Amino acid sequence: xxxEKAGGKVWIVPDCFLPAHSTGNLKSHExxxxxxxxxxxxxxxxxxxxxxxxxxxxxxxxxxxxxxxxIRIGSLKNRRREAIPLGTPFALKIESNVxxxxxxxxxxxxxxxxxxxxxxxxxxx
Amino acid sequence: xxxEKAGGKVWIVPDCFLPAHSTGNLKSHExxxxxxxxxxxxxxxxxxxxxxxxxxxxxxxxxxxxxxxxIRIGSLKNRRREAIPLGTPFALKIESNVxxxxxxxxxxxxxxxxxxxxxxxxxxx
Amino acid sequence: xxxEKAGGKVWIVPDCFLPAHSTGNLKSHExxxxxxxxxxxxxxxxxxxxxxxxxxxxxxxxxxxxxxxxIRIGSLKNRRREAIPLGTPFALKIESNVxxxxxxxxxxxxxxxxxxxxxxxxxxx
Amino acid sequence: xxxEKAGGKVWIVPDCFLPAHSTGNLKSHExxxxxxxxxxxxxxxxxxxxxxxxxxxxxxxxxxxxxxxxIRIGSLKNRRREAIPLGTPFALKIESNVxxxxxxxxxxxxxxxxxxxxxxxxxxx
Numbered sequence: 001x002x003x004e005k006a007g008g009k010v011w012i013v014p015d016c017f018l019p020a021h022s023t024g025n026l027k028s029h030e031x032x033x034x035x036x037x038x039x040x041x042x043x044x045x046x047x048x049x050x051x052x053x054x055x056x057x058x059x060x061x062x063x064x065x066x067x068x069x070x071i072r073i074g075s076l077k078n079r080r081r082e083a084i085p086l087g088t089p090f091a092l093k094i095e096s097n098v099x100x101x102x103x104x105x106x107x108x109x110x111x112x113x114x115x116x117x118x119x120x121x122x123x124x125x
Numbered sequence: 126x127x128x129e130k131a132g133g134k135v136w137i138v139p140d141c142f143l144p145a146h147s148t149g150n151l152k153s154h155e156x157x158x159x160x161x162x163x164x165x166x167x168x169x170x171x172x173x174x175x176x177x178x179x180x181x182x183x184x185x186x187x188x189x190x191x192x193x194x195x196i197r198i199g200s201l202k203n204r205r206r207e208a209i210p211l212g213t214p215f216a217l218k219i220e221s222n223v224x225x226x227x228x229x230x231x232x233x234x235x236x237x238x239x240x241x242x243x244x245x246x247x248x249x250x
Numbered sequence: 251x252x253x254e255k256a257g258g259k260v261w262i263v264p265d266c267f268l269p270a271h272s273t274g275n276l277k278s279h280e281x282x283x284x285x286x287x288x289x290x291x292x293x294x295x296x297x298x299x300x301x302x303x304x305x306x307x308x309x310x311x312x313x314x315x316x317x318x319x320x321i322r323i324g325s326l327k328n329r330r331r332e333a334i335p336l337g338t339p340f341a342l343k344i345e346s347n348v349x350x351x352x353x354x355x356x357x358x359x360x361x362x363x364x365x366x367x368x369x370x371x372x373x374x375x
Numbered sequence: 376x377x378x379e380k381a382g383g384k385v386w387i388v389p390d391c392f393l394p395a396h397s398t399g400n401l402k403s404h405e406x407x408x409x410x411x412x413x414x415x416x417x418x419x420x421x422x423x424x425x426x427x428x429x430x431x432x433x434x435x436x437x438x439x440x441x442x443x444x445x446i447r448i449g450s451l452k453n454r455r456r457e458a459i460p461l462g463t464p465f466a467l468k469i470e471s472n473v474x475x476x477x478x479x480x481x482x483x484x485x486x487x488x489x490x491x492x493x494x495x496x497x498x499x500x
Contacts, residue, residue, distance in 0.1 A: 006387060006468075006499040012131060014193060014228040015158035015243060024486045033390035035424055035466040049160055049193045068389060068424045068466035091160040091193035091226075093131075101466075101497050103389040106241065111149045113238035113363050113488035116481065118390060120497050122226050122245050124131040137256060139318060139353040140283035140368060174285055174318045216285040216318035216351075218256075231366065236274045238363035238488050247351050247370050249256040262381060264443060264478040265408035265493060299410055299443045341410040341443035341476075343381075356491065361399045363488035372476050372495050374381040 006037050007101035011094040011121035016048070018074050020087040021110040028110055030073040032094060032121075033103045036063040042096045046076055048084050049091040056082055063100060094121065131162050132226035136219040136246035141173070143199045145212040146235040153235055155198040157219060157246075158228045161188040167221045171201055173209050174216040181207055188225060219246065256287050257351035261344040261371035266298070268324050270337040271360040278360055280323040282344060282371075283353045286313040290348050296326055297343040298334050306332055313350060344371065381412050382476035386469040386496035391423070393449050395462040396485040403485055405448040407469060407496075408478045411438040415473050421451055422468040423459050431457055438475060469496065 019028035036042045046059035058078035063069040073092070077083050084090060094102055102121040107114065144153035161167045171184035183203035188194040198217070202208050209215060219227055227246040232239065269278035286292045296309035308328035313319040323342070327333050334340060344352055352371040357364065394403035411417045421434035433453035438444040448467070452458050459465060469477055477496040482489065 006385070007497070010131070012160060012162075012226045014160040014226050015156065015195065015230050017195075026486055031390065033464075033466065035387060035389040035468075037387075037424065037468060049162065049191060051192060051194060055191055066424060066430055067426060068464065069426060070390065070392075070464040089158075089193065089195040091158065093160075093162060101387045101389050101499070103494065103497075105390050105492065106243075107490075108239060108241060109486065111151055111234065111237075111239040112486075114483060114486040114490040115232075115239040115241040115365075116483060116490040116492040117230065117241040117243040118481075118492040118494050119228065119243050119245055119369075120494055122132070122228075124226070135256070137285060137287075137351045139285040139351050140281065140320065140355050142320075174287065174316060176318055176320065180316055214283070214318065214320040216283065218285075218287060231368075233364060233366060236276055236359065236362075236364040240357075240364040240366040240490075242355065242366040242368040244353065244368050244370055244494075247257070247353075249351070260381070262410060262412075262476045264410040264476050265406065265445065265480050267445075299412065299441060301442060301444055305441055339408075339443065339445040341408065343410075343412060356493075358489060358491060361401055361484065361487075361489040365489040365491040367480065367491040367493040369478065369493050369495055372382070372478075374476070 007099040008123045008125035009096050010124040011102040012124050013104040013121045014091045016090045016092050018086045019108050019110045023109045023112045026109050028108050030106045032071045032073055034063045035068045035101045038098050039065050040098050041065055042098050042100050045095045047093040051089055132224040133248045133250035134221050135249040136227040137249050138217045138229040138246045141215045141217050143211045144233050144235045148234045148237045151234050153233050155231045157196045157198055159188045160193045160226045163223050164190050165223050166190055167223050167225050170220045172218040176214055257349040258373045258375035259346050260374040261352040262374050263354040263371045264341045266340045266342050268336045269358050269360045273359045273362045276359050278358050280356045282321045282323055284313045285318045285351045286315055288348050289315050291315055292346045292348050292350050295345045299341040301339055382474040383498040383500035384471050385499040386477040387499050388479040388496045389466045391465045391467050393461045394483050394485045398484045398487045401484050403483050405481045406445045407448055408445045409438045410443045410476045411440055413473050414440050416440055417471045417473050417475050420470045424466045426464055
């Protein structure tokens with residue numbers, strides 16, 4: 001397998017939500033976990049879709065060649081320094097200039113103890 | 126990628142269940158999270174399949190263009206105002222007039238603390 | 251979409267485990283959730299693969315047309331009345347005579363509170 | 376279906392993390408659950424990708440024919456006896472000489488109670 005062939009350039013995650021509350025030592029968060037097994041750096045562009053407003057575009061991240069990046073979605077910013085609000089349902093489209101694989105995970109500690117959920121993103125190439 | 130090409134028109138989720146009990150501040154529920162990145166509104170038709178009775182058809186929802194809708198499955202109603210009962214195993218078929226992406230999530234607080242599970246729905250186009 | 255076209259006839263779940271312990275009111279279990287949206291009854295044959303012994307074959311279940319069946323994996327039996335042991339890692343192959351969709355879920359209450367995980371089975375047609 | 380046709384030879388899991396802490400009787404861990412329904416033994420080679428260092432290559436495991444192996448990722452070693460560190464984000468590429476199916480699961484007890492997440496690995500053949 002040529003490593004350049006692993007994955008795709010457009011990934012979608014319909015169920016995103018950044019819980020506003022946390023308990024214990026672990027902070028509630030969501031991650032877009034990206035693997036780039038190719039030889040070129042991946043430039044990633046996130047678009048956040050909401051229920052009642054226009055999409056938030058141009059959220060940026062990167063993943064070097066032969067590296068993974070577990071990107072905290074709550075930390076993403078665009079050039080205007082806009083970020084995704086907490087406690088709001090949204091969805092993500094993740095576009096990359098090179099092929100990558102994307103998995104999405106939520107860690108939720110809004111009630112005592114810990115809940116996890118994960119799924120491969122939907123490949124929309 | 127033309128945004129009209131993301132996703133599909135028929136999605137299936139075999140494991141659905143609306144827990145009848147909740148603890149803490151978070152109410153147990155299931156959501157069908159839909160993303161419509163296209164330019165036309167999505168009209169969604171849900172069919173619920175059960176273990177021991179005829180399917181419940183015509184449950185309706187919508188998702189505007191360039192929006193997500195995290196649809197509470199327990200709130201769906203058809204024209205006869207019928208809804209899916211709590212505490213009963215069922216499965217869902219979700220049909221859309223335009224291409225969408227569907228992810229299904231259960232949040233269960235029937236025992237103290239919080240459990241989450243999620244999966245992309247199965248694309249049956 | 252012709253409803254006969256939804257899904258496939260061979261599904262695989264590598265991570266199966268029936269927890270031997272439960273806490274609270276919910277008993278730990280795994281379910282293979284099957285949806286048959288077609289017009290013919292589905293006859294299902296499960297094969298359980300283990301780490302250190304021969305597979306257990308011929309575990310049987312069914313799913314009527316236009317019905318779902320959330321099959322408790324711990325209740326499956328073959329003609330010799332053999333079942334899958336608790337507390338043992340295994341994997342499942344699920345074969346159907348007609349196309350179905352299969353999702354696998356574990357509910358684990360071995361430690362207080364509740365944990366859930368789910369995934370669509372892998373379609374091996 | 377010829378059993379040799381089930382699955383693939385290259386699988387990817389972007390979100391891996393071995394929690395350093397555990398509570399209760401269950402130790403936090405991740406498993407790569409492999410099913411080999413074919414007739415030939417599977418030799419498995421794992422590559423771990425990190426955020427800030429070169430990949431760790433040559434981690435080895437096996438899965439006999441008609442068997443499953445729920446491989447503890449924290450126990451994998453290469454010929455230099457190197458292993459994956461705890462508490463560090465990473466991603467996995469799993470390569471097999473014969474077709475297999477791979478599912479990835481994390482069990483996390485870092486906070487009291489139990490959290491589970493699972494997904495089929497991404498097939499990159």
